[in-house]
Amino acid sequence: MKIKLVVGLGNPGKQYQNTRHNMGFRVVDEIAKKLGVSQWKERDGALYFDCYFDMCRVVFIKPQRFINLSGDVMIKFVNFLNIKTEDIIVISDDLDLPVGSIKLKEKGSSGGHNGLKNIESQLKTNEYKRIKIGISNDRNIDTKDYVLEKLNKEENDKLNPAIEKAANAVLDSIAHPFSQVMSKYNTRIKS
Helix, strand or coil, rough: EEEEEEEEECCCHHHHHHHHHHHHHHHHHHHHHCCCCCCCCEECEEEEEEECHHHHHHHHEEECHHHHHHHHHHHHHHHHHCHHHEEEEEEECCCCCCCEEEECCCCCCCCCHHHHHHHHHHHHCEEEEEEEEEEECCCCCCCCHHHHCCCCCHHHHHHHHHHHHHHHHHHHHHHHHHHHHHHHHHHCCCC
């Protein structure tokens, strides 16, 4: 049976809830809500749940170490479950996209995102699928401070539909080719 892995990136702990860096966690939480999952399990430094779709097991994880160590947690699942790189989807925030837009990619650079850098160093490739949620950028604020800031109401109003859309894209990608899902969901919102 094919096993797929969906990794939502974020920082654990109450102090990081509703921050810009936690888009991956929010998308995986939205998927759990859509699937009626209320019980998360713990293993190898992650909260996770799994389910079965059409002869495929899908494991959803939220690494519980800081975002720049996400790959260290993810690789344990990859190795234990013998997951192929093409069966991995990583969900993260993206400073280069306008707030509320989403972008699906089949491969590419980390774009300076420390969580993606750590994943690439563990996988030894950048050829894994990803879904990026736009959080924009403020050049007047140090990037580290900006991504850890709490979202304001206006940002949340723009991000909530993007979170839902990204969750739907993940679920669609389980049953459909990723290239098809990319053309359906890739949108750009003007900043």
